Amino acid sequence: MNFTMSDYSSEFRRTILEQANTAVDPITFEILSHRLHQIANEMGTTLERVGGTVNTTQQKDYMAALYRSNGEVLSAGNTLGWHVATAGFAVKRIIERFENEGGIYPDDIFLLNDPYLAAIHQSDVYMISPIHYRDRLVGWSATFVHVMDIGAMSPGGNSPGAREVCHEGLRIPGVKLVERGVLRKDMFDAFINMTRQPVMVGLDLKCEIAANNVAKARLQAMCEQYGTELVEAVSSQMIGISETTLRKRIAEIPDGRWTDTGMIESAGETWKIRLTLRKKADQLTFDFTGTDNQARMGINLPYHGTFGACFASVLFTLSYDLLKNHGAFRVIEVIAPEGTVVNVKYPGPVSMNTTSAGAIVKYLSNSVLMQMLATSEKWKKEVMALNAGGRTARHAGLNQHGRFYVSGLGSENSVGGTGARSYRDGIDSGGSRMTSPNVEWVERNFPLLYLHRRHVKDGGGPGKYRGGVGAESAFTVHNCPEEKIKVVAMGVAGLRNSGQGIFGGYPGAPGILVHYEDAKFGDFLANKRWIRDVSDLGIQGKLLPYCEIELKKNDVLYMRTENGGGYGDPLEREPEVVAKDVKEGLVSQEAARDAYGVVVGDERYGVDLVATQRLRMELRKNGRG
Amino acid sequence: MNHPLRENLEVYADGSRRWTRCTNCQHILCSAEEDWKQACKRTLSPPTKAGPLMKDLVGHFVLEQMYCPSCGALMNSELVEEQKG
Secondary structure, eight states: OOOOGGGSOHHHHHHHHHHHTTSSOHHHHHHHHHHHHHHHHHHHHHHHHHOOSHHHHTSOOEEEEEEOTTSOEEEEOSSOHHHHHHHHHHHHHHHHHHTTTTOOOTTOEEEEOOTTTTOSSTTEEEEEEEEEETTEEEEEEEEEEEOSOOSOSSTTSOOTTOOSGGGSOOOOSOEEEEETTEEOHHHHHHHHHTSSOHHHHHHHHHHHHHHHHHHHHHHHHHHHHHOHHHHHHHHHHHHHHHHHHHHHHHHHSOOEEEEEEEEEEETTEEEEEEEEEEEETTEEEEEOTTOOBOOSSTTOOOHHHHHHHHHHHHHHHTSTTSOOSGGGGGGEEEEOOTTBTTBOOTTOOOTTGGGTHHHHHHHHHHHHHHHHHTTOTTTGGGOBOOOOOOEEEEEEEEOTTSOEEEEESHHHHTTOOOOOBSSSOOOTTOOSSOOOOOHHHHHHHSSEEEEEEEEOTTOSOOSSBOOOOOEEEEEEEOSOTTSEEEEEEEESOSSOOSOOOBTTOOOOOOOEEEEETTOOHHHHHHTTOOOSSGGGGOSOOEEOOSEEEEEETTOEEEEEOOOOOOBSOGGGSOHHHHHHHHHTTSSOHHHHHHTTOOOBOSSSOOBOHHHHHHHHHHHHHHHHO | OOEEEETTEEEEEETTEEEEEETTTOOEEEETTSOGGGGSEEEEEOGGGGOGGGGGGTTTEEEEEEEOTTTOOEEEEEEEEOOOO
């Protein structure tokens, strides 16, 4: 989605006009600030068009942004917010490393994926490019894509068996991949040669080079047309306006302190992440004191990843209508004790962190911000319940075309249900900004057969406004030369990974990943029977912790995404709306009765109003005394 | 200064004292500095109260709910770890 002037609040427009008297005229400011925003968006489009893997071309697992010459965030496109912050750290690390040794020259492009410097985990490969105009450094562009392999223990880069970062693949603190406009083929080949999928990884690296080249060409054209001084003045003003407006908004909210705790569980181990948000005047402090020590497996976040998650939460709650830039950096402080799950100490492993501790930190930072917004008359309408992240998996093996592949079932968990809001239901299969590829495309490229992909009945947390239902999928291997593939189970393991409700709303159903071994799926097909539900298999599945398994012929893998939490008391939901949910297969008659106190008839899904009134009175009396 | 705290709860100023009270019935739960949850009526239910798909949580988590002790307005629903023994 692109921004237009109408997207900006009247408050923001007023601020622009107020500041315009002392700086750039408002019309020029509008034109140039939008143009900078569009450059970042065009970088994202370039990544999609040139990239190779499903992550980049379909799932939007990428980031593209512009930075000022000192590394401050200038303009983030509509891409993954937390990487906007971490890539800012990456730009600064490149400046520190190369300005005195090796040099930073026009048309250089640097590669960095070291999570102990700036990346979140090695699979997220940053490409960073200085932008010069007439030999003067005027800014930086940066991208990341999640490459499909990084030469780690497990195919796909997310390694449950890794016990230190050195088990998790290539870790590059910064190299020049392009030197004064010339691709360093030796470095390029060395990089892709250490992965299991050199062609696809090569395409992903080249899409990043292309996107950075687009940024360079567009920013240089702006400097040519308007002059560097004007572009610089607009850049300063963009950040100033975002910071000023954000500070004003925070100051209007009552001071206070809000807390929440998230949990990850795998094979008998539990890790808790605790967060306290303190708000004083116009400053926010996210304090993770009390979080458990770092894990022996790769769910740990580096500090900048934790910072980035808090930054993104502020961007998308209090600043959703503002220009996304360094302004939000200046109003937050993040305290994350070293040696914990949220600030890993070397050589702790990190490869699974984005979908585990990362998902929980994003959930918690949003949760405490929602509690804060609820204390403001002006902002309470923006409050929504959340979801915490669910399960996901990688799969790899020989495909039906005889080629080794690595890909992700992350596509399936991109369609989780979103939390309910203060005025409407959550979005069914709303997901995040990432998307899910279509089933036919997956089956054409990988040796998989879908049994189904559909909405989860009773997934959404009940409430006055219902949480969005997520999706459930089941697969088996099919047309598979080796009759088996590898599956790496990751995400937020455990059963408290779905959306907690808010203000009385109930939690959504948890996301799960279940392996049905030797399900005799072939026998069902031979008898011309289809599996409508995994319960038809007649065997008990195994809930998967963090692990690597073989999915063999006749096995079935079931994945249920996270589901959104509800908002408010479910007994206050309009009975007719509950009946509509039942009719559409989103809520069962059983849940309509037990959670909502609504009696829905069997045939036309009509509401029995008398029985409903009686039942609700009974539930209130029995449940609440 | 009065301000909302969450659905059905607000901070209410009475002279120099500040209280947390139910917006549904104006019942005062506690002073604004205290934990309002301690003043609520609390129930623990099986997680399946939130729907049949919560069955995997039985034995691990319970649904803790907080109500206004005066009018029964629902304030909070949360999955909490089940206390064993």
